[in-house]
Amino acid sequence: MTVKRTSLPRIVKIPAEVRAADALRSQIVEGQFPPGSRITEVQLAEEMGLSRATIRTALHELANEGLLTLVPYTGWTVIELSVEDVWELYTLRAAVERMAAQLAAKSQVEEQRAQLRAALEKLVQACEDGNSLRIAEADFGFHKAIVDAACHRRLSAQYGLIEQQIRVYIRSSDALIANPSEIIAQHRPMCDAILAGNADEAGRLAEEHNLTEGEKLGQSLAAKG
Structure with missing residues (x-):
């Protein structure tokens, strides 16, 4: 048998x-x-x-x-993130992730859209649980999902060169935010704009988020040093 x-x-x-x-x-x-x-x-x-x-x-x-x-x-x-390191990373991220968000909004590949929704939900859950390490990893995962949703191989490859530094950067940046609900409020509009196919708004929000949070981290490091 x-x-x-x-x-x-x-x-x-x-x-x-x-x-x-x-x-x-x-x-x-x-x-x-x-x-x-x-x-x-x-x-x-x-x-x-x-x-x-x-x-x-x-x-x-x-x-x-x-x-x-x-x-x-x-x-x-x-590595220790200096003020210059932070400036280079957040200006680079602002440019790269603006393009990624715009392309993701235009691409509208359902598999990538589903992954983006899942990444936001994971971030929301981490923020509600309040575990700082999980929040930082979920935060990075959301931004990585935007880059993946752009469906641009060369863009993803370039992002990959700095993504480990970005993980360190995000952990330091998120540590400055007292209320995790603020992190959700920063990211949900980006997700909504991408899923709605609003490329201009998605790009603007992604760039603004990186520049604003990057400046805060840079100022915090400068005050300590």
Whole structure:
């Protein structure tokens, strides 16, 4: 007797350096490694049970993403967002996400529209729960959903070059907002404009949001420094 069954899933082997980079990236973005803190290959190799060569490969990947810097004769250091860094990121984001929002409003691909709705709902739920890490990740996820909804491969590729820095940036920016409901109020109009197909309004709101919140973060860093 032949028994019908579903096919078994393929087992994907993930290289150790990729798993190490994923784990370290999460720690940096979530603030477990404070900005400016030093990271040593020897310590990480011991803690993670991996070779220094594997750890070094992972650290170079994170450096390429802008999360680490390699200081000669000192070692690896977690990035600290300076006022200039914030200015560069929020002006760049304002331009890129304005275009993304406009294209998303014009594209109207149903699959992407559904993902955008889901991203907003996830952000709303995170804000209602009040968990700061979840809010920051959902905030980034919403903006990433707008970029994906633009259906523009080269735009997505360029955004990918800075998206890990953006995650750090968003966590710092959201920390300045006392009431999470304000975050929902900032993002819902962008979603509504995109879903309504209003490209001009969607682009304006995306640009205005990035410029306004970026200036606030920059001023906060300047006051501390």
